[in-house]
Amino acid sequence: MTYDVGIIGSGPAGLSAAIYAKRANLSAVVIEKEYEGTGQIAESGQVDNYLGLPGISGYDLGEQFREHAVKFGVSFLEQEVTEIKKEDSAVFTIIFEDGSSVETKTVIYAAGATPRRANIPGEQEYSGKGVSYCAICDGSFYRGKKVAVLGGGDTALDDAVYLADLAEQVYVIHRRKEFRGAATTVEKLRKKENVTFVLEHQVKEITGAEKVNGVVLENGTAIAVDGVFVAYGSVPQTNLVKELVILDAAGYVKAEETGETSLAGLYVAGDVRTKKLRQVVTAVSDGANAATAVVEYLK
Incomplete structure (x- = not known):
């Protein structure tokens, strides 16, 4: 047939x-x-x-x-x-x-x-429980909360702009000093009081109990967040x-x-x-x- x-x-x-x-x-x-x-x-x-x-x-x-x-x-x-x-x-x-x-x-x-994965401990365990790959899909769940965005390309920067209008605090965590995404979007983020850049660092672990409660950087620094957006495209x-x-x-x-x-x-x-x-x-x-x-x- x-x-x-x-x-x-x-x-x-x-x-x-x-x-x-x-x-x-x-x-x-x-x-x-x-x-x-x-x-x-x-x-x-x-x-x-x-x-x-x-x-x-x-x-x-x-x-x-x-x-x-x-x-x-x-x-x-x-x-x-x-x-x-x-x-x-x-x-x-x-x-x-x-x-x-x-x-x-x-x-x-x-x-x-x-979606490109971060491939770090806690990512798979808390997927759907605080770990997301889509800011437009899940951003509304984090109104008034703290979130981390992982990445330095246009996906991460655009997600951070979107989330900054919803969340109390947005941490943009990127392993390099410079971004691969649009410079205009970076400048837009720099003007937002609730956006913090954490540059030249990588997340080595996503922590939580029933849901995500934080991330740990490779230097041991812990940042308390309610959600993690993996934004590597x-x-x-x-x-x-x-x-x-x-x-x-x-x-x-x-x-x-x-x-x-x-x-x-x-x-x-x-x-x-x-x-x-x-x-x-x-x-x-x-x-x-x-x-x-x-x-x-x-x-």
Whole structure:
């Protein structure tokens, strides 16, 4: 059987694409490498910015997305994709780790991006319990509290600006004296009374009890904080498509709102594509747009 569309990734973008594809009466298969996976959203302790569902846990929201897709009769394959081929034929061949494959007329690639980790003690233990990788997602939980932002690039600086309007105190901890991010953003932060730069230092440990209560620097200095934002940027999962489509300098797939890439029939949705905001709401939107574009392409 040749499917109308193969959707790689079962996060919000992939599941949204699957629902829109099924509503358009396309034969669609969602390919996921984790059993009944729902993407990174499952790791969020609480989601407060998805319209109509304030305070829902990320796990529950992901489960609702999946149940919706199942209800619409979406097919799932639990496989890890190792290669995507499109040669002389207009059909794509999606090859799996076990050597099997499926053929599809189009592909929606929704493999996402993963945040760069600090790889320090306490990070994994307190993930979702004070350790966050998304200031826009979780910043509102730290109104009037103290937070640390780790990093010196644009992600860290932009997160610090955002958090400074919410938190009582923001510590920007960076291992170098100079920042890699925009000088204008640094100057903006220097003017904020509740922002403290901790330069030429690294965090060696994140401490806590039930939740985060501080960080310890490599020189032994302890700083009491209620939250830690690891802001080293993200790594787009584009290895499978880097030889097929055009990427930007950061490794994201170049695509506009339709998800259309430089290769006919291959679309992207979610965190893997070039865009300003990477949130669950924009991932869901991307999936809908990509599936709608696929319908037009197949016509």
